[in-house]
Amino acid sequence: MSETENTAVIEMRAVSIGAMRDISFVVLEDVNWLVAPGEFWTVAGQQFSGKSDFLMLAAGLMAPVKGECRLFGVDTRTFDEAKLAERLHVGLVFAGGQLFNQLTIRENVALPLQYHHDLAPAAAAQAVATLLELLELTPLADITPPNVSDNWRQRAALARALILKPKVLLLDNPLAGLGTRHLHWWLQFLDQLSHGHNWCDGRPMTVVATTDDLRPWRNAKRKFALLGDKKFFPLGSWNEIESTNDPVVKELLAVPLETTI
Amino acid sequence: MRENLAKAFALTDTQLFRRAPLPKSYTDVLGRKLFLFLLTLQGLVAFALITLGVILRKSRVARNVIRPRIRQEIARAGVALLPMFLFVALALGFLVIGQTVSALARVGATGYLGSTMVIVVVRELGPLLAAMLVLARIGTAHVIELGTARALGEVEALEALGIDPVHYLIVPRVIGMAVGVFALTVYLIIVALASGYLFAFLQDAPLTPGDYFKQIAEALNWLDFVLLALKTIAFGFFIASVTCYHGLAQPLRLEDVSRVAVRAVTQGVIVCVLIDALFILLYLVT
Numbered sequence: 285m286s287e288t289e290n291t292a293v294i295e296m297r298a299v300s301i302g303a304m305r306d307i308s309f310v311v312l313e314d315v316n317w318l319v320a321p322g323e324f325w326t327v328a329g330q331q332f333s334g335k336s337d338f339l340m341l342a343a344g345l346m347a348p349v350k351g352e353c354r355l356f357g358v359d360t361r362t363f364d365e366a367k368l369a370e371r372l373h374v375g376l377v378f379a380g381g382q383l384f385n386q387l388t389i390r391e392n393v394a395l396p397l398q399y400h401h402d403l404a405p406a407a408a409a410q411a412v413a414t415l416l417e418l419l420e421l422t423p424l425a426d427i428t429p430p431n432v433s434d435n436w437r438q439r440a441a442l443a444r445a446l447i448l449k450p451k452v453l454l455l456d457n458p459l460a461g462l463g464t465r466h467l468h469w470w471l472q473f474l475d476q477l478s479h480g481h482n483w484c485d486g487r488p489m490t491v492v493a494t495t496d497d498l499r500p501w502r503n504a505k506r507k508f509a510l511l512g513d514k515k516f517f518p519l520g521s522w523n524e525i526e527s528t529n530d531p532v533v534k535e536l537l538a539v540p541l542e543t544t545i
Numbered sequence: 546m547r548e549n550l551a552k553a554f555a556l557t558d559t560q561l562f563r564r565a566p567l568p569k570s571y572t573d574v575l576g577r578k579l580f581l582f583l584l585t586l587q588g589l590v591a592f593a594l595i596t597l598g599v600i601l602r603k604s605r606v607a608r609n610v611i612r613p614r615i616r617q618e619i620a621r622a623g624v625a626l627l628p629m630f631l632f633v634a635l636a637l638g639f640l641v642i643g644q645t646v647s648a649l650a651r652v653g654a655t656g657y658l659g660s661t662m663v664i665v666v667v668r669e670l671g672p673l674l675a676a677m678l679v680l681a682r683i684g685t686a687h688v689i690e691l692g693t694a695r696a697l698g699e700v701e702a703l704e705a706l707g708i709d710p711v712h713y714l715i716v717p718r719v720i721g722m723a724v725g726v727f728a729l730t731v732y733l734i735i736v737a738l739a740s741g742y743l744f745a746f747l748q749d750a751p752l753t754p755g756d757y758f759k760q761i762a763e764a765l766n767w768l769d770f771v772l773l774a775l776k777t778i779a780f781g782f783f784i785a786s787v788t789c790y791h792g793l794a795q796p797l798r799l800e801d802v803s804r805v806a807v808r809a810v811t812q813g814v815i816v817c818v819l820i821d822a823l824f825i826l827l828y829l830v831t
Contacts, residue, residue, distance in 0.1 A: 304701075345704055368707050376705040382698040396706045399607045399713070407609075444706070 291357050293452050293490050294319040294342050299351035301334060301341050310349055311337050315516040317509070321451070322488035324478040326501045328536045329511030335494035336379060338511060339454045342492065343376045356451075372400065375445030379456040381437040383429040389440045390416065390425040397447045412447065418483060419443045419473075435466040442473075449484050453477060455493040459500055467500055475503075498525065498536040510536075585812065588794075593786040596719055599711045611717060618721020622683045622781075623728050630729050633678065634736035641665055642741020643748065650750045658752065659760025666737050667769060668828065673821055675730040676780035679722060680813045684788040687718055688806045691792025700793065715789045723781030730777045768831055776824045780817055787813045 294317065301312040311334030319325060329335045340346050341353055344360040353360045356370050363371060383392045394412045397403060416422045419439050429437050438458060445453060455474075459467055473481075474493070480486040495501060498508070501522075508519040512532045519525055525533060603611075642662060649655050691714060694700060703710045742757050791809035 340701075343705060345701070365709075372707050378698060378702060378705070380698075382702040384694075384699055384702070385697065395610070396708070399610045399706070399708050402607050402609050404609045 291321075292318045292354070293321055293356055294492070295352075295354040295357075296341075296348075297352045299341070299353050300349040301337050302346070302349045303334070304337050304340050304346060307346070307349065311514065312511065312516060313350075313514050315351070317516060317518070319452075319490060319492065321490055322478070323490055324474070324506045325492045325509060326498070326506050327492065327494045327509045327511060328496070328498050328501075328533070329494065330496060330532065330535070333511040334514070335496075335511060336456050338516075339376065339456050339492070339494060343374050343454050344371055345376075372448055373451040375448065375450035375453045377438075377441045377445045377453070377455040377458055379458075379460060380434075381429065381441035383437060383440055383444065385428060385430050388426050388428055389421060389432070389443075392429065392440060393421075393443045393447050396444065400448065415443050415447055415483065420469075435462055438462065439466070439470075446483065450489070451487070452490040452492070455491070457494050457496060459493075459495060459497070471500060496536065497538070498533070499538060589787060589790055589812070589816075592790045593783060596711060596715050596786055596789075597782075599709065600716055600720070603709070603712050603716070606712065611712065614713075614717035615720050618717045619724050622679055622722045622725030626679065626682060626725070626729060627732065629678070629682070630675070630733050631736055633674065634733045635740045637666070637670065637674065637733070637737040638740030638742075639744050641670065642737065643744030646741065646745035646750045646752065647748045650745075650748075650752070655750065655752050655756075656760070658757065659762070659764040662738060662741070662761055663764040663769065666741075667734055667765065667773065669821070671734040671737065672726075672730045672773065672777050672780060673817060675733050675777065676726055676784060676817050677814065679726050679729065679781070680784045680788070680810060680817070683722060683725070684784050684813055685806045685810060687785065687788040688792040688809045689802055691789055692802060692805060695793055696798070710793070714793070715785075718789055719782055719785040722785035723778045726781035726784070727774060727777040730773070772824060772827060776820065779820050783816045783820060784813045787816055 296315045296317040299312075299315040299317075300310050301315065303309040303311050315338075327335065327338065337346075341348060341360070342355075344353075344355045344363045347353075347361045355363070356373060358367060358370050383389070384395070387395065390412060391405075393415060394405060394408045397408045397411060398405065401408075413422070413425075416425050419442065421436065421440055421443060424432050424436055424440070429440065432440070442455075442458070453474075458474075459470055462470065474491055477484065477489045478491050480488045493501075494511075501508075503522060505521075507521065508525050510517040510519055510530070510533060519528065519533070525537070645661055645665070646655070646658060649658055649661070694714065700710045700714075703713055738761060742752075742754060745752060745757070746754075788809045791805050791812075
């Protein structure tokens with residue numbers, strides 16, 4: 285592997301992260317994190333632990349309050365339109381999808397491709413149809429997002445993030461509220477992306493997903509981290525998660541805690 | 546991208562003033578109002594300049610996406626309003642021209658009709674009325690649409706996709722409204738002048754159509770056409786900037802929508818009057 289390929293795709297050093305809505309309110313402090321190409325990270329945290337802000341920073345959408353955050357070796361503070369190409373290597377799936385309600389699912393998925401490659405709808409149609417087929421969204425392609433269920437909306441958001449074939453995929457609590465069939469589909473599909481899916485020409489994709497429930501993510505090959513008390517704790521593999529006595533981890537695993545009444 | 550919006554909105558962080566307790570003296574109240582006005586003006590001008598910068602800088606970016614959106618906005622702020630404008634133009638012709646013609650005819654001053662019509666309808670009332678109607682019909686829709694888009698996280702979604710929200714959301718609306726106000730003003734003036742003569746004719750004014758339109762043609766000069774175009778485009782550009790600015794400035798809650806829409810319309814009216822005053826000065830100087 286060449287030196288460039290070995291460069292960490294996401295690198296945070298002594299980073300403090302402000303809330304997206306109010307940057308002066310620090311949600312995480314002293315975060316040190318390295319993500320190598322092809323790794324699959326699951327970052328767990330309770331509600332309001334700063335998961336979304338953490339991903340927004342990792343995606344280069346906001347600058348750290350303190351410290352240094354690098355994406356593909358580039359300091360995110362210097363991210364501007366000249367470095368848009370690097371930014372487009374990162375796909376972000378928001379919690380709840382955040383699709384454009386006035387566009388159909390097909391138009392939502394096509395938008396980034398049409399915008400960045402200046403394509404007419406007809407020119408982008410083939411790639412969009414292939415991706416919609418892959419994600420089983422073809423029957424819903426001409427429906428607007430408010431008229432489909434949350435399960436399919438989330439999947440449409442994944443399609444929109446994948447249309448530009450990113451190298452890194454960041455997902456904000458993607459499994460929240462999914463039905464069992466959809467949940468299994470997601471876990472399987474994310475594993476395929478991580479190992480190298482045909483859609484991305486067989487190239488292993490770096491995947492980072494946040495969650496507030498660790499149970500579905502059980503897999504020894506993934507790396508785990510925890511957000512809590514304004515800190516970032518790398519936890520290691522699933523085996524280490526199971527052996528820890530951290531009450532927050534136990535709660536995220538839905539293990540009954542010993543309580544004194 | 547994000548910095549673009551942040552720069553404009555940081556300039557108008559008026560919440561500090563709005564939330565502070567009411568000052569006790571009248572001069573302090575006046576001072577606060579003045580501060581709020583200046584901060585808002587600063588933010589609006591910054592936002593308008595940023596939008597203008599994006600229009601010029603990104604004229605060749607994603608044309609296949611932005612052009613259909615511009616066409617859609619021109620249809621909304623122009624073509625879709627034509628029936629309403631025809632009705633208003635007929636009413637304007639009746640109210641202003643019919644009345645003026647009969648009044649001038651009574652004192653035997655129909656020779657001044659052309660210049661009166663050009664001053665009242667072409668230079669002043671036509672553009673201002675068109676701008677006000679577009680502000681009321683489309684400007685309020687901008688505030689609500691963009692406020693909802695902001696509340697639903699669509700702006701963040703655009704940024705995550707590497708799409709400049711100003712380019713995608715604001716530029717089509719601004720260009721659409723500028724073209725819409727210009728085109729509608731032209732229609733309004735033509736129909737108002739024609740219908741005005743019709744009403745004058747019904748009142749038996751001693752004026753032939755040939756004399757009427759000759760007087761108007763003589764009263765018009767090339768500067769009228771240039772200034773009319775500049776003024777209407779400026780109206781459209783700034784109305785769209787004001788309404789888009791208020792739509793995007795903060796995520797709206799349902800209870801905020803009516804208050805922000807009213808504020809945007811009020812500021813839109815003030816901006817139009819200020820632009821109009823500026824053009825009156827230009828007319829006087831030239």
